[in-house]
Amino acid sequence: MRKVVLSVALICAACALAAAAGKEREKGADTVLPDTELVDVPTAGILDYYGFMLKTRAYSGGGVVGSLNFGVLERLNLGASMTVDKLIGSDSPIKMRRPEIQVKFRFYDGGYYIPAAAVGYDGQGSYYDSVSKKYLEKGKGLYLVGSKEAGIAGLVLHGGFNVPDFDNNYLFAFLGGSYTLEDKVAFILEYDSLFHRDDPSRLNAGARIYVTPYFQVDLALRELNASQDFSNGADRKTERIVQLRYSTNF
Numbered sequence: 749m750r751k752v753v754l755s756v757a758l759i760c761a762a763c764a765l766a767a768a769a770g771k772e773r774e775k776g777a778d779t780v781l782p783d784t785e786l787v788d789v790p791t792a793g794i795l796d797y798y799g800f801m802l803k804t805r806a807y808s809g810g811g812v813v814g815s816l817n818f819g820v821l822e823r824l825n826l827g828a829s830m831t832v833d834k835l836i837g838s839d840s841p842i843k844m845r846r847p848e849i850q851v852k853f854r855f856y857d858g859g860y861y862i863p864a865a866a867v868g869y870d871g872q873g874s875y876y877d878s879v880s881k882k883y884l885e886k887g888k889g890l891y892l893v894g895s896k897e898a899g900i901a902g903l904v905l906h907g908g909f910n911v912p913d914f915d916n917n918y919l920f921a922f923l924g925g926s927y928t929l930e931d932k933v934a935f936i937l938e939y940d941s942l943f944h945r946d947d948p949s950r951l952n953a954g955a956r957i958y959v960t961p962y963f964q965v966d967l968a969l970r971e972l973n974a975s976q977d978f979s980n981g982a983d984r985k986t987e988r989i990v991q992l993r994y995s996t997n998f
Contacts, residue, residue, distance in 0.1 A: 781796075781961060783926060784825070786906065786936045787936055787938055787966070787970065788940050788950070789906060789908075789924035789952075790868060790870065791866075791895045792858070792863065792866040793864075793895065794819065794823065794824075795817060795818065796997060797820075799996070800816075800817070800819070800997065801815075801818075802815075802994045803993045803994075805990070806990045806991070808987045808989075810833075810834045812831075813830070813831050814830055815827055815829035815850070817850060823854045823855065825850070825851070825852045826851055829850065830844065830845060831876060832844050832845070833876065843878075845876050848870070848873075849869070850869065850870045852867075853868065863894035865892070867890075869890050870887045870889070873886045873887040875982070880980070885941075886947075889910055889911050889912035890911045891910035892908050893907070894908060900927075902927055902929065906938075907922065908922055918943070918944055920941055922939065922942060923940075923942070924937065924938030924940075925938070926956075931958060933956065933957050933958065934955065934958070936955065936966075937952075937953050938952045938953075939951055939952075940952060948973075950973070951972045952971070953968065953969055955967050962994060962996055963993070965990070965991070966990065966993065967989075968989050968991070969986055969989075970986065972986055
């Protein structure tokens with residue numbers, strides 16, 4: 749019964765997003781907002797002051813990640829996310845994981861040669877292991893990211909460093925790029941979790957469809973280069989995800 753209620757709530761939320769997106773279209777808004785993230789890689793983009801973003805991601809095994817982010821100050825975004833395993837489909841039991849926080853502060857808007865830069869924290873990982881009570885793929889943790897248009901209109905490159913686990917203090921790196929075509933669709937490619945063989949790198953690719961400037965649908969493949977198993981012996985496979993994103997201002 750609980751799964752039915754949660755599934756109905758998810759469908760209602762999706763319908764509400766579509767309806768809200770339609771209202772934004774009626775307003776005549778035609779400017780695509782900067783991306784705050786790609787698939788897994790963050791960007792230096794932020795929500796405007798009083799901005800708001802609702803995001804839901806459906807991933808393998810019927811799981812869903814939901815997140816809310818707010819532009820609480822001119823350069824500061826705060827948010828939270830939570831994973832619900834086995835929400836979609838017939839598998840049981842449904843497992844709600846602990847909420848995680850997101851913080852991003854954009855301290856430089858960029859110049860002719862120097863990219864825009866932001867520092868942040870994101871605790872949301874993937875593949876929660878109930879035995880170790882940790883994510884097999886850790887969240888970004890503390891990160892520094894830069895973003896810069898690469899000389900071609902619509903082509904933006906992103907890169908940075910992150911420390912996902914303060915117990916190990918490993919420094920990782922990530923790279924990403926997106927090409928937006930006529931504000932209708934963006935093609936995304938990213939290479940994540942670089943530098944350490946015991947935590948394999950991840951090659952992700954996808955497309956972001958701009959239903960309206962405020963409502964996007966992401967279709968992506970994670971871990972195209974999956975080969976090694978997870979640390980607990982579980983298979984690491986290429987994962988298909990669908991993500992809905994809605995952003996607006998208060």
